[in-house]
Amino acid sequence: DGSVVWAIIAITLVRDPQGDPEHFVTVLQDITERKAAEDRLRKLSHAVEQSPTQTVITDIDGRIEYVNPKFTQVSGYSSAELIGNNPSMLKSGNLPASTYKQLWETITSGSEWQGELLNKKKSGELYWENATISPLRDNSGRITHFLGIKEDITKRKRIDEALRISEDNLRVIFNGVYDAIFIHELTGTIIDVNEKGL
Numbered sequence: 001d002g003s004v005v006w007a008i009i010a011i012t013l014v015r016d017p018q019g020d021p022e023h024f025v026t027v028l029q030d031i032t033e034r035k036a037a038e039d040r041l042r043k044l045s046h047a048v049e050q051s052p053t054q055t056v057i058t059d060i061d062g063r064i065e066y067v068n069p070k071f072t073q074v075s076g077y078s079s080a081e082l083i084g085n086n087p088s089m090l091k092s093g094n095l096p097a098s099t100y101k102q103l104w105e106t107i108t109s110g111s112e113w114q115g116e117l118l119n120k121k122k123s124g125e126l127y128w129e130n131a132t133i134s135p136l137r138d139n140s141g142r143i144t145h146f147l148g149i150k151e152d153i154t155k156r157k158r159i160d161e162a163l164r165i166s167e168d169n170l171r172v173i174f175n176g177v178y179d180a181i182f183i184h185e186l187t188g189t190i191i192d193v194n195e196k197g198l
Contacts, residue, residue, distance in 0.1 A: 006035040054129070054150040057136075060108075060143060062086045074129075074152050076122030087148070090119040092126050107133050107146055116153070127154045 008029045016022040048055050054071040058064050064082045072079055075090060082089075088100070095118055106113040112134045120126055129150040136145040174181065180197035184190045 005030050005032045007031060054148070054152070056082075056087060056148040056150070058087065058146045058148070060145065062088070062104075062146070065145070071150070074121070074127065074150075075119070076125075081122075090121075092118045092120045094118050094126070103133065107135050108143070110135055110143060117150075127152055128157045129153060 008031055010027045012025045012027075014022050014025055048068050051068060051070060054074055055066070055068040056064060056071055057066040064085055064087060067079050067082050072082070075082070091100075099115070099117075103113045103115070112132060114132045115130075117129050117131050118126055119129060130153045131148055131150045133146055133148045135143040136147050138144050175195040177194060178196065181194040182190055182197055183192040
Protein backbone atom coordinates (compact mmCIF):
# COMPACT_ATOMS: atom_id res chain seq x y z
CA ASP A 1 0.00 0.00 0.00
CA GLY A 2 3.04 2.29 -0.12
CA SER A 3 3.33 2.82 3.65
CA VAL A 4 6.77 3.06 5.18
CA VAL A 5 7.73 0.49 7.81
CA TRP A 6 10.68 -0.18 10.09
CA ALA A 7 12.17 -3.62 9.68
CA ILE A 8 14.99 -5.85 10.81
CA ILE A 9 16.56 -7.58 7.85
CA ALA A 10 18.80 -10.65 8.09
CA ILE A 11 20.43 -11.84 4.86
CA THR A 12 22.25 -15.17 4.66
CA LEU A 13 24.25 -16.43 1.71
CA VAL A 14 23.50 -20.10 0.88
CA ARG A 15 26.20 -22.04 -0.94
CA ASP A 16 25.91 -25.17 -3.07
CA PRO A 17 27.76 -28.42 -2.17
CA GLN A 18 30.86 -27.17 -3.96
CA GLY A 19 30.88 -23.98 -1.85
CA ASP A 20 29.84 -21.66 -4.62
CA PRO A 21 27.22 -18.96 -3.86
CA GLU A 22 23.82 -20.27 -4.83
CA HIS A 23 21.25 -17.84 -3.42
CA PHE A 24 20.36 -15.55 -0.53
CA VAL A 25 17.77 -16.14 2.17
CA THR A 26 16.30 -12.89 3.43
CA VAL A 27 14.22 -12.68 6.59
CA LEU A 28 12.31 -9.47 7.12
CA GLN A 29 10.65 -8.64 10.43
CA ASP A 30 8.31 -5.63 10.67
CA ILE A 31 9.22 -3.69 13.84
CA THR A 32 7.17 -0.55 13.15
CA GLU A 33 5.03 -1.00 16.27
CA ARG A 34 8.09 -1.65 18.42
CA LYS A 35 9.80 1.49 17.07
CA ALA A 36 6.65 3.54 17.81
CA ALA A 37 6.59 2.14 21.38
CA GLU A 38 10.30 2.95 21.79
CA ASP A 39 9.63 6.48 20.55
CA ARG A 40 6.80 6.92 23.09
CA LEU A 41 9.07 5.62 25.87
CA ARG A 42 11.87 7.95 24.79
CA LYS A 43 9.50 10.95 24.89
CA LEU A 44 8.20 9.90 28.31
CA SER A 45 11.75 9.46 29.58
CA HIS A 46 12.77 12.92 28.33
CA ALA A 47 9.65 14.46 29.88
CA VAL A 48 10.43 12.95 33.31
CA GLU A 49 14.15 13.70 33.11
CA GLN A 50 13.54 17.32 32.10
CA SER A 51 10.51 17.92 34.32
CA PRO A 52 10.53 20.99 36.57
CA THR A 53 8.99 18.84 39.31
CA GLN A 54 10.76 16.21 41.38
CA THR A 55 10.01 12.60 40.46
CA VAL A 56 10.82 9.57 42.59
CA ILE A 57 9.89 5.91 42.10
CA THR A 58 10.18 3.41 44.94
CA ASP A 59 9.53 -0.31 45.22
CA ILE A 60 6.67 -1.53 47.43
CA ASP A 61 8.96 -1.48 50.47
CA GLY A 62 9.77 2.18 49.89
CA ARG A 63 13.30 1.73 48.55
CA ILE A 64 14.15 4.35 45.93
CA GLU A 65 14.69 2.93 42.44
CA TYR A 66 14.66 6.16 40.43
CA VAL A 67 14.96 9.92 40.94
CA ASN A 68 15.02 12.54 38.22
CA PRO A 69 17.62 15.34 38.05
CA LYS A 70 15.25 17.88 39.66
CA PHE A 71 14.96 15.60 42.72
CA THR A 72 18.74 15.50 43.13
CA GLN A 73 19.00 19.25 42.54
CA VAL A 74 16.45 20.09 45.25
CA SER A 75 17.55 17.49 47.84
CA GLY A 76 21.28 17.98 47.32
CA TYR A 77 21.83 14.21 47.20
CA SER A 78 23.16 12.43 44.13
CA SER A 79 21.10 9.66 42.59
CA ALA A 80 23.75 7.16 43.79
CA GLU A 81 23.19 8.35 47.37
CA LEU A 82 19.41 8.03 47.04
CA ILE A 83 18.99 4.77 45.09
CA GLY A 84 18.32 1.87 47.46
CA ASN A 85 17.46 4.14 50.38
CA ASN A 86 14.05 5.12 51.73
CA PRO A 87 12.74 8.67 51.15
CA SER A 88 12.48 8.87 54.95
CA MET A 89 16.16 9.85 54.87
CA LEU A 90 14.84 13.31 53.92
CA LYS A 91 12.55 13.64 56.96
CA SER A 92 13.05 16.85 58.89
CA GLY A 93 11.73 15.40 62.14
CA ASN A 94 9.36 18.38 62.42
CA LEU A 95 6.17 16.63 61.29
CA PRO A 96 4.18 14.21 63.44
CA ALA A 97 4.66 10.49 62.85
CA SER A 98 0.93 10.31 62.13
CA THR A 99 1.51 12.22 58.85
CA TYR A 100 3.77 9.48 57.52
CA LYS A 101 1.58 6.71 58.95
CA GLN A 102 -1.46 8.12 57.13
CA LEU A 103 0.58 8.58 53.93
CA TRP A 104 1.79 4.96 54.01
CA GLU A 105 -1.66 3.55 54.84
CA THR A 106 -3.20 5.53 51.98
CA ILE A 107 -0.80 4.44 49.26
CA THR A 108 -0.53 0.79 50.36
CA SER A 109 -4.33 0.59 50.27
CA GLY A 110 -4.17 1.59 46.59
CA SER A 111 -5.16 5.25 46.90
CA GLU A 112 -3.34 8.44 46.04
CA TRP A 113 -1.97 10.64 48.84
CA GLN A 114 -1.56 14.40 48.53
CA GLY A 115 -0.09 16.76 51.07
CA GLU A 116 2.75 18.96 52.19
CA LEU A 117 5.97 17.59 53.67
CA LEU A 118 8.77 19.41 55.45
CA ASN A 119 12.02 17.72 54.43
CA LYS A 120 15.72 18.24 55.00
CA LYS A 121 18.31 18.65 52.25
CA LYS A 122 21.72 17.03 52.42
CA SER A 123 23.05 20.43 53.58
CA GLY A 124 20.65 20.36 56.55
CA GLU A 125 18.47 23.14 55.11
CA LEU A 126 14.73 22.54 55.54
CA TYR A 127 12.38 22.78 52.58
CA TRP A 128 8.65 22.36 52.01
CA GLU A 129 7.25 20.29 49.18
CA ASN A 130 3.78 19.67 47.85
CA ALA A 131 3.68 15.94 47.15
CA THR A 132 1.40 13.54 45.32
CA ILE A 133 2.24 9.87 45.83
CA SER A 134 0.44 7.19 43.84
CA PRO A 135 0.65 3.41 43.63
CA LEU A 136 1.75 1.92 40.30
CA ARG A 137 0.16 -1.39 39.30
CA ASP A 138 1.10 -4.22 36.95
CA ASN A 139 -1.31 -5.69 34.37
CA SER A 140 -2.96 -7.86 37.02
CA GLY A 141 -3.68 -4.82 39.22
CA ARG A 142 -1.07 -5.67 41.87
CA ILE A 143 0.81 -2.69 43.34
CA THR A 144 4.47 -2.94 42.33
CA HIS A 145 5.85 0.55 42.91
CA PHE A 146 5.03 4.01 44.20
CA LEU A 147 5.40 7.20 42.18
CA GLY A 148 6.04 10.52 43.91
CA ILE A 149 5.66 13.84 42.12
CA LYS A 150 6.85 16.71 44.27
CA GLU A 151 7.15 20.48 43.95
CA ASP A 152 9.39 22.63 46.13
CA ILE A 153 7.04 25.21 47.70
CA THR A 154 9.47 26.71 50.22
CA LYS A 155 9.42 30.19 48.63
CA ARG A 156 5.63 30.18 48.44
CA LYS A 157 5.36 29.16 52.12
CA ARG A 158 7.74 31.98 53.10
CA ILE A 159 5.72 34.50 51.08
CA ASP A 160 2.46 33.23 52.60
CA GLU A 161 3.92 33.56 56.11
CA ALA A 162 5.23 37.07 55.43
CA LEU A 163 1.81 38.06 54.06
CA ARG A 164 0.06 36.61 57.12
CA ILE A 165 2.37 38.56 59.47
CA SER A 166 1.83 41.72 57.43
CA GLU A 167 -1.95 41.26 57.55
CA ASP A 168 -1.80 40.64 61.31
CA ASN A 169 0.23 43.84 61.78
CA LEU A 170 -2.20 45.84 59.66
CA ARG A 171 -5.13 44.40 61.62
CA VAL A 172 -3.50 45.55 64.89
CA ILE A 173 -3.04 49.06 63.46
CA PHE A 174 -6.57 49.05 62.01
CA ASN A 175 -8.08 48.09 65.35
CA GLY A 176 -5.75 50.38 67.34
CA VAL A 177 -7.03 53.59 65.75
CA TYR A 178 -9.23 55.66 68.13
CA ASP A 179 -11.80 56.43 65.46
CA ALA A 180 -14.32 54.09 63.92
CA ILE A 181 -13.27 52.96 60.45
CA PHE A 182 -15.70 51.44 58.00
CA ILE A 183 -14.64 49.97 54.67
CA HIS A 184 -17.45 49.60 52.20
CA GLU A 185 -18.11 48.93 48.56
CA LEU A 186 -19.39 51.64 46.21
CA THR A 187 -22.87 50.22 46.75
CA GLY A 188 -22.58 51.00 50.46
CA THR A 189 -22.22 47.40 51.62
CA ILE A 190 -19.83 47.33 54.58
CA ILE A 191 -17.08 44.76 54.06
CA ASP A 192 -14.93 45.52 57.14
CA VAL A 193 -15.04 47.57 60.31
CA ASN A 194 -12.51 48.12 63.07
CA GLU A 195 -13.17 47.43 66.76
CA LYS A 196 -14.13 51.09 67.47
CA GLY A 197 -16.85 50.88 64.85
CA LEU A 198 -18.57 47.88 66.47
